[in-house]
Amino acid sequence: MKNKLDRFAVPYVVWMAIFVVAPILLMVVYAFTTEGGGFTLANFADLGEYLPVFTRSFKLAIVATLICLLMGYPMAYLMAKEGVRFQRVAMALIMLPMWMNFLLRTYSWMSILENNGLLNQFFRAIGLLDALGVDYIPLIRTQGAVVLGMVYNYLPFMILPIYSVIVKLDSSLLEAARDLGANSFGVFRKVIFPLSLPGILSGVTMVFVPSVSTFAISRLLGGGEELMLGDLIEQQFLGGAYDPYLGAAIAMVMMVIVVVCMVVMNHFGEGEEEAVLL
Amino acid sequence: MSKELIRLSDCVVKFDDEIILDHLNLYINDKEFLTLLGPSGCGKTTTLRIIGGFLSPTSGDVFFDGQRCNDVPPHKRQVNTVFQKYALFPHLNVFENVAFGLRIAKVPDGEVTQRVMEMLEVVNLKGFERRPISALSGGQQQRVAIARALVNRPKVLLLDEPLGALDMRLRKDMQSELKRIQQELEITFVYVTHDQEEALAMSDTVVVMDGGLIQQIGTPEDIYNEPKNAFVADFIGESNILDGIMRADGVVEIFNRRFQCLDGGFAKDEPVDVVIRPEDVDIVPETEGQLRGTVTQVTFKGVHYDTIVDFYGFKWLIQTTDYCPVDSRIGIKIDPDGIHVMKKSAYSGMFGDYSSYSEEYDEIGDASLAPDEEGSGDEE
Numbered sequence: 001m002k003n004k005l006d007r008f009a010v011p012y013v014v015w016m017a018i019f020v021v022a023p024i025l026l027m028v029v030y031a032f033t034t035e036g037g038g039f040t041l042a043n044f045a046d047l048g049e050y051l052p053v054f055t056r057s058f059k060l061a062i063v064a065t066l067i068c069l070l071m072g073y074p075m076a077y078l079m080a081k082e083g084v085r086f087q088r089v090a091m092a093l094i095m096l097p098m099w100m101n102f103l104l105r106t107y108s109w110m111s112i113l114e115n116n117g118l119l120n121q122f123f124r125a126i127g128l129l130d131a132l133g134v135d136y137i138p139l140i141r142t143q144g145a146v147v148l149g150m151v152y153n154y155l156p157f158m159i160l161p162i163y164s165v166i167v168k169l170d171s172s173l174l175e176a177a178r179d180l181g182a183n184s185f186g187v188f189r190k191v192i193f194p195l196s197l198p199g200i201l202s203g204v205t206m207v208f209v210p211s212v213s214t215f216a217i218s219r220l221l222g223g224g225e226e227l228m229l230g231d232l233i234e235q236q237f238l239g240g241a242y243d244p245y246l247g248a249a250i251a252m253v254m255m256v257i258v259v260v261c262m263v264v265m266n267h268f269g270e271g272e273e274e275a276v277l278l
Numbered sequence: 279m280s281k282e283l284i285r286l287s288d289c290v291v292k293f294d295d296e297i298i299l300d301h302l303n304l305y306i307n308d309k310e311f312l313t314l315l316g317p318s319g320c321g322k323t324t325t326l327r328i329i330g331g332f333l334s335p336t337s338g339d340v341f342f343d344g345q346r347c348n349d350v351p352p353h354k355r356q357v358n359t360v361f362q363k364y365a366l367f368p369h370l371n372v373f374e375n376v377a378f379g380l381r382i383a384k385v386p387d388g389e390v391t392q393r394v395m396e397m398l399e400v401v402n403l404k405g406f407e408r409r410p411i412s413a414l415s416g417g418q419q420q421r422v423a424i425a426r427a428l429v430n431r432p433k434v435l436l437l438d439e440p441l442g443a444l445d446m447r448l449r450k451d452m453q454s455e456l457k458r459i460q461q462e463l464e465i466t467f468v469y470v471t472h473d474q475e476e477a478l479a480m481s482d483t484v485v486v487m488d489g490g491l492i493q494q495i496g497t498p499e500d501i502y503n504e505p506k507n508a509f510v511a512d513f514i515g516e517s518n519i520l521d522g523i524m525r526a527d528g529v530v531e532i533f534n535r536r537f538q539c540l541d542g543g544f545a546k547d548e549p550v551d552v553v554i555r556p557e558d559v560d561i562v563p564e565t566e567g568q569l570r571g572t573v574t575q576v577t578f579k580g581v582h583y584d585t586i587v588d589f590y591g592f593k594w595l596i597q598t599t600d601y602c603p604v605d606s607r608i609g610i611k612i613d614p615d616g617i618h619v620m621k622k623s624a625y626s627g628m629f630g631d632y633s634s635y636s637e638e639y640d641e642i643g644d645a646s647l648a649p650d651e652e653g654s655g656d657e658e
Contacts, residue, residue, distance in 0.1 A: 175365065176367070177367075177378070179352050181353045186353075
């Protein structure tokens with residue numbers, strides 16, 4: 001610590017070194033090693049056969065992120081425009097599920113989506129299933145269920161950053177836009193939306209990254225049939241396919257792709273100083 | 279210079295139970311430079327927001343060019359505003375900020391470029407088109423805000439303390455700049471300020487406001503020379519405000535001495551407020567004076583000395599080029615046109631003499647250094 005680093009920064013530097021830098025290094029080392037400990041690129045050569053998993057993971061994560069954005073933006077916008085009391089209540093309602101255990105929440109979706117779950121029981125009760133001549137509508141173990149799980153779990157991470165950007169917008173900017181001839185839609189399109197881009201960027205990041213790497217949601221709601229990257233990696237470390245070297249390689253490739261995605265996205269928000277790059 | 283463009287008729291604005299504007303009547307002529315002048319909380323910004331369409335009066339009517347426009351939203355008015363803190367769009371560069379209104383109006387690209395460049399030239403910002411807003415100084419941002427409003431060729435430009443955040447030097451420059459632009463483009467300016475010097479220097483018409491009421495409307499000369507009441511006299515420039523009694527037309531009694539003046543039309547023996555501007559007093563040897571007093575304080579101001587003189591316990595401010603040492607006895611003479619007589623009003627007696635002179639001057643100094651503090655939208 002001979003440079004000008006503040007001594008109060010030392011604990012954080014140590015923390016990051018141990019818990020951020022070291023694991024990443026470990027992952028990189030593993031990705032390039034054979035079982036015996038020698039250097040190899042074979043782990044990457046094998047990745048080709050997992051291409052469908054990669055595309056499925058990214059596809060589902062992108063879909064979930066888009067749905068979160070489409071649902072979250074209007075919600076965040078309305079919240080920011082309403083009075084303080086509405087904001088407080090809405091904020092509490094958004095945060096409330098996050099105080100419950102993540103697995104518990106996802107399990108409860110299982111009981112709703114099950115072939116014999118709440119929804120199908122409801123469909124049966126109103127005679128929909130008989131009308132269609134089926135025993136149940138397949139809801140669980142579909143890609144839709146996985147996306148639903150992602151949206152449900154990660155929507156707050158889209159709403160909150162967008163909300164906090166919009167609520168901080170200087171109202172005189174909106175008045176200025178109206179003064180210059182913009183109607184409500186014009187004010188939104190020309191001022192509010194571009195100025196909320198930093199919030200969108202961080203919301204997208206915060207939804208996309210956990211979505212693309214999730215394994216619990218896809219396991220529980222996808223029923224193991226919609227294998228995603230997270231599941232694949234998990235199998236290499238804990239599952240029957242034990243191969244941590246391959247797992248590290250997959251994780252590394254995934255990380256590189258995510259980082260590239262984020263860099264490209266941040267490029268769109270260029271000029272917005274608050275844009276979030278991880 | 280004579281056609282009426284805007285009329286506020288009997289406008290009342292209330293927030294909860296607080297009266298912000300109290301039955302305001304005001305008309306504004308085409309191509310006029312009109313200033314709404316008053317301390318913070320006087321209702322001047324509220325008046326401006328009514329004209330801009332950001333606020334509807336609780337009762338009363340607003341007319342624009344003869345048409346009632348109470349319910350016309352801001353974006354449909356031929357009025358543009360220069361906001362107090364500029365309100366420039368941080369995500370757009372200088373060019374796009376100025377072009378904002380034209381883009382909304384779907385003006386063809388070629389014309390946008392031409393009009394924006396023209397306007398940037400008017401405000402002396404040529405060559406700054408591609409700069410981001412954050413790279414501009416306060417004065418430059420100010421000019422962008424003016425260009426952004428004017429490029430739409432509004433009939434009226436509203437300016438809400440536009441120079442409030444600039445330093446002294448820059449304000450003086452911008453004052454003459456604004457006046458030049460107004461005359462060049464022949465646009466009606468409605469200007470809000472709490473700075474009386476600014477108001478006097480720029481305006482065709484000054485509207486002095488306090489407590490949601492118009493105290494006086496007139497040319498800068500009228501307002502300064504013929505204030506209607508003690509508030510206007512005190513707010514505009516320095517003034518010695520004394521109790522007097524009107525003994526006859528052209529004769530006013532102050533401190534039991536009769537003075538000649540030019541005012542008339544008062545009842546005999548009516549108590550009045552008398553205003554004597556510090557520069558209208560001539561210092562003469564004690565024996566020749568109409569009043570005699572003792573100098574208690576002298577401050578060198580460059581052009582003149584601010585001399586505080588005690589007349590029978592009432593301290594006057596006299597601005598003179600003659601140096602009179604402290605504790606010397608002097609006499610003064612006042613020409614009839616140096617005396618201005620006003621009817622008694624609710625403000626009578628509220629503004630004392632100059633015993634606390636130095637503090638008052640400090641306050642004024644502070645106000646011009648940190649004007650933001652005082653006028654920052656606290657009128658709502």
